[in-house]
Amino acid sequence: MTAETGLALELRGVSKRFGALAALSDIELRVRPGERRAVLGSNGAGKTTLFNCITGDFPPSSGAIRFFGEDVTSFPAQERIRRGLRRTYQISLLFTGLSVLDNVYLACRGVSRGRFSFRRPRASDALMQTAEELVTTVHLQEVRNTRVSDLSYGQQRQLEIAMALSGAPRFILFDEPAAGLSPTERRELIAILTGLPGHVGYIIIEHDMDVALRVSERVTMMHNGRIFKEGKPAEIEDDPEVQALYLGGAAHG
Amino acid sequence: MAVLDAFDPARARDRNWIERVPPAYWVLGLLLLVMPAFAGDFVLYQIMGWTFLLGMIALSLMFLAGYGGMVSLAQMSFAGLAGYLVAIFGDSAITAISQGWPWWITIPLSLALTVLAATGVGWLAVRTEGIYTIMITLAIAAAFFYFTRQNYDLFNGFQGFNTILPPHLFGVDWRAPVPFYYLALFWAVAAYAAVLYLSRAPFGLALQGVRDNPRRMAALGYNVTAHRVAAYAFAGLIAGIGGILLTWQSSQISPGTIGIGPAIDVLVVAVIGGLRHPIGAFLGAFIFVLLKTFAVDVLISLGLSGERFQLLIGLCFLAIVFFSPDGLLGLWDRLRERGLRDPLTGRAKDDR
Numbered sequence: 001m002t003a004e005t006g007l008a009l010e011l012r013g014v015s016k017r018f019g020a021l022a023a024l025s026d027i028e029l030r031v032r033p034g035e036r037r038a039v040l041g042s043n044g045a046g047k048t049t050l051f052n053c054i055t056g057d058f059p060p061s062s063g064a065i066r067f068f069g070e071d072v073t074s075f076p077a078q079e080r081i082r083r084g085l086r087r088t089y090q091i092s093l094l095f096t097g098l099s100v101l102d103n104v105y106l107a108c109r110g111v112s113r114g115r116f117s118f119r120r121p122r123a124s125d126a127l128m129q130t131a132e133e134l135v136t137t138v139h140l141q142e143v144r145n146t147r148v149s150d151l152s153y154g155q156q157r158q159l160e161i162a163m164a165l166s167g168a169p170r171f172i173l174f175d176e177p178a179a180g181l182s183p184t185e186r187r188e189l190i191a192i193l194t195g196l197p198g199h200v201g202y203i204i205i206e207h208d209m210d211v212a213l214r215v216s217e218r219v220t221m222m223h224n225g226r227i228f229k230e231g232k233p234a235e236i237e238d239d240p241e242v243q244a245l246y247l248g249g250a251a252h253g
Numbered sequence: 254m255a256v257l258d259a260f261d262p263a264r265a266r267d268r269n270w271i272e273r274v275p276p277a278y279w280v281l282g283l284l285l286l287v288m289p290a291f292a293g294d295f296v297l298y299q300i301m302g303w304t305f306l307l308g309m310i311a312l313s314l315m316f317l318a319g320y321g322g323m324v325s326l327a328q329m330s331f332a333g334l335a336g337y338l339v340a341i342f343g344d345s346a347i348t349a350i351s352q353g354w355p356w357w358i359t360i361p362l363s364l365a366l367t368v369l370a371a372t373g374v375g376w377l378a379v380r381t382e383g384i385y386t387i388m389i390t391l392a393i394a395a396a397f398f399y400f401t402r403q404n405y406d407l408f409n410g411f412q413g414f415n416t417i418l419p420p421h422l423f424g425v426d427w428r429a430p431v432p433f434y435y436l437a438l439f440w441a442v443a444a445y446a447a448v449l450y451l452s453r454a455p456f457g458l459a460l461q462g463v464r465d466n467p468r469r470m471a472a473l474g475y476n477v478t479a480h481r482v483a484a485y486a487f488a489g490l491i492a493g494i495g496g497i498l499l500t501w502q503s504s505q506i507s508p509g510t511i512g513i514g515p516a517i518d519v520l521v522v523a524v525i526g527g528l529r530h531p532i533g534a535f536l537g538a539f540i541f542v543l544l545k546t547f548a549v550d551v552l553i554s555l556g557l558s559g560e561r562f563q564l565l566i567g568l569c570f571l572a573i574v575f576f577s578p579d580g581l582l583g584l585w586d587r588l589r590e591r592g593l594r595d596p597l598t599g600r601a602k603d604d605r
Contacts, residue, residue: 057472078474095465098458106462109455110473116480117455 007066008033008171008201009054014063016049016225023049024225027063033170036193037203038212038233041222042245047205048090050222051173054203055087056080068170082111084170088160088177096149100140103148104131104162111167130166138162138192154185161192165200172202178211190214213237285438294430300542302433302502305441308538309495311522312531313488316448319528320457321484322464325378326516327390330397331371331489332496333511338363339497340414340506341407347414350407356420364493371489372482379481394516402508413507417500428501437498441535444491448531451487460484525573527582536581544569 011029015022024046031037039047053060056077065073072080095103108127121128135144138158143151148159157177164172174193178186186208193204193215206212212219213233221229221242229242236242289297314328343359345351354362378389401408419427419436427436451457460480462470467477500506509515518541526537548562577584 077472081472081474093466093469095462095469097465098461102458102461106458106470106475107473109459110470110475116459116476116483118451120450120454 006033006069007031008035008068009203010066011054012064012066014050014053014060014065016046016053016058017061022225024053024060027227029220029227031171031201031203033068033201034199035201035218036216037201038216038219039203039205039222040209040212040219040236044224045222046225047222048175049225051087051175051203051205054173055085078110081167084168085173086164086166086169086171087173088157088164088175090175090179092156092160094148094156094159094163097147099145099147100151100155100159100162101131101135101144103159104134104166107163107166108134134162134165137165137195139188154181157181157185158188158192161189165196169200172200174202174204174206176205176207178206178208186211209237289431289434297434298430298502300546302430302437303542304535304539305437306495306499306502307519307522307542308535309441309444310492310499310519311526311534311538312444312448313492313495314519314523315526315528315531315534316451316491317484317488318523319530319533320452320460320464321481323378323481323484324387324520325374325390325485325488326387326520327371327374327378327394327397328488328492329511329516329519330394331367331374331492332499333401333506334370334397335363335367335493335496336417336500336506336510337401337408337414338366339500340417344416344418345414346416347409350409351414356422360497363497364490367493367496368486368489371492372486375482375485375489378485379478391513391516394511395513398508398512401511408508411508413505413510415505417504417506419501428504433502437502440494440498444494445531445535448491452531456480456483521570525570525580527577527580529579529582533580533582540569540573540581 007030009029009031011027014024014027014029016024027050029050039050041047052058054065056072056075056079059073063073064071067080067083067085070083072083072085095106098106105121105128108131112127132141132144135141138161140155140158140162143155148156151159157180161174161177164174177193178189181189190211193202196202204212204215213236216233219229219231219233219236220227221236223245229236229239231239285301288301292301310328310332313331314325317328318324339359340347341350342352342354342362343356344353374390374393377393378386381389401413402411404410419433421427425432427433452461459470459475462473462475463477463480470480471477499510503510522537522541523534524537525540526533526535544566548565552558552562552565573581573584577587579586
């Protein structure tokens with residue numbers, strides 16, 4: 001198997017079966033470092049399954065995944081996190097009993113050395129500073145000492161992004177970050193995503209075409225576990241096949 | 254109690270640790286320090302002494318349950334084990350079993366073995382979740398209770414040990430009411446401070462993360478099992494210190510100390526106090542001790558027979574848990590919140 005060099009993420013013939021159901025069939029995906037990619041598709045198209053295979057939350061049935069040239073197909077999730085891969089979750093998997101800052105701090109600390117420490121961090125602690133900066137990045141500094149269970153849904157989604165940004169990520173997978181957000185919160189989200197440092201690439205799964213096309217350079221369309229179209233946002237928008245399948249009917253439902 | 258939780262690194266940066274202690278602590282601390290000046294021996298030794306020690310054992314449960322999400326019914330067993338070990342290695346009236354070793358071997362050795370036992374129990378218990386953790390620790394507590402009652406070679410069976418006294422360190426009789434009060438106060442405060450400190454250290458934060466979402470913690474690169482087992486070890490240490498002091502206070506240890514009843518009492522104390530903050534363990538212990546001590550007198554003064562005092566205690570607990578599932582701390586929080594709200598609009602007065 002020859003690996004194309006200089007790719008952030010490369011999927012070759014990735015398939016995932018759940019019993020008789022083929023959730024993913026023969027996925028080929030190549031994403032450059034720093035590239036911003038949107039994955040679109042109707043419900044059940046296999047988008048989240050694709051993310052789960054990439055992050056190692058569950059392994060693919062067949063195929064290979066390379067992350068920055070390294071074959072990570074058999075790596076557990078935390079090994080991929082250590083190599084700079086992050087993801088956000090559709091459902092909230094935050095630490096609801098802890099404050100915003102503590103959530104981000106734990107995420108920062110998880111990828112650092114010396115996770116098992118009985119000594120309190122000082123206010124000047126480098127990780128604590130990083131956590132503070134990340135909280136500011138996602139505009140949550142006002143509520144940084146608030147318990148997560150007291151946050152609004154939109155704020156929880158923003159926190160989810162801050163946690164994905166912890167510990168020098170190289171590539172992030174955003175799983176429907178705009179779902180359930182108000183128009184104002186959507187605008188903030190777009191600002192956060194477009195304001196990410198240039199070397200951080202991402203794939204975003206998004207139902208909202210408006211958000212997806214504004215934050216991505218390339219779009220991949222999925223249907224029934226297969227990729228059926230890839231191109232620039234404008235091309236995808238104008239494609240008659242895509243319009244018939246996605247934009248025409250269920251898109252804004 | 255939110256004021257005690259609030260930790261603002263930006264503000265904390267400008268102040269040293271003395272300035273960070275809330276004023277309520279200074280008042281309470283001063284009150285506890287000068288208490289022997291006006292309180293009688295009974296209050297110092299029985300009420301306050303017992304509150305501190307029971308509070309420590311409940312604190313060990315609060316640490317596991319509140320921060321780790323693991324309800325253990327074996328905390329009284331760890332306390333009892335430490336008490337038994339002190340009796341076995343040190344001095345007691347049962348000279349056939351007690352080794353009579355000096356205190357500076359006996360106490361560290363007893364605590365070390367207790368921590369070891371707690372680690373072992375934790376290692377077993379963390380494989381389970383929720384109700385199964387309660388079941389397995391209850392089974393361990395019950396097994397230990399029956400074992401001590403039936404084993405005469407090591408635990409002296411039904412009678413246990415008596416005349417277990419603290420060492421006469423610095424020429425002080427530590428069982429005299431005032432010295433014992435300060436001894437218990439010192440260790441209670443030390444345990445409380447240790448728990449509070451750890452709760453904000455990476456270990457404590459990670460433990461709370463494990464409580465909220467173990468899967469994500471694992472995905473972040475944390476060792477979930479190691480954090481849980483370490484929590485058991487630390488809780489075992491606190492329970493062990495409380496257990497040794499408790500043994501000195503009553504100068505005896507027997508299976509009755511570690512039965513199923515006392516094991517559940519610890520849970521009751523922790524729950525009525527509230528599991529959200531370490532102070533809850535001591536609040537709960539104070540209420541529990543007051544009820545245990547005075548319920549009989551209350552009933553008799555009402556013209557009833559004193560035999561039904563357990564009923565009164567049970568009713569009080571029911572009332573507390575009914576009105577506030579978060580225990581006394583939750584009750585306090587809700588009252589405070591109501592005080593901060595504007596009575597007309599219902600909105601918070603100091604909207605930060």
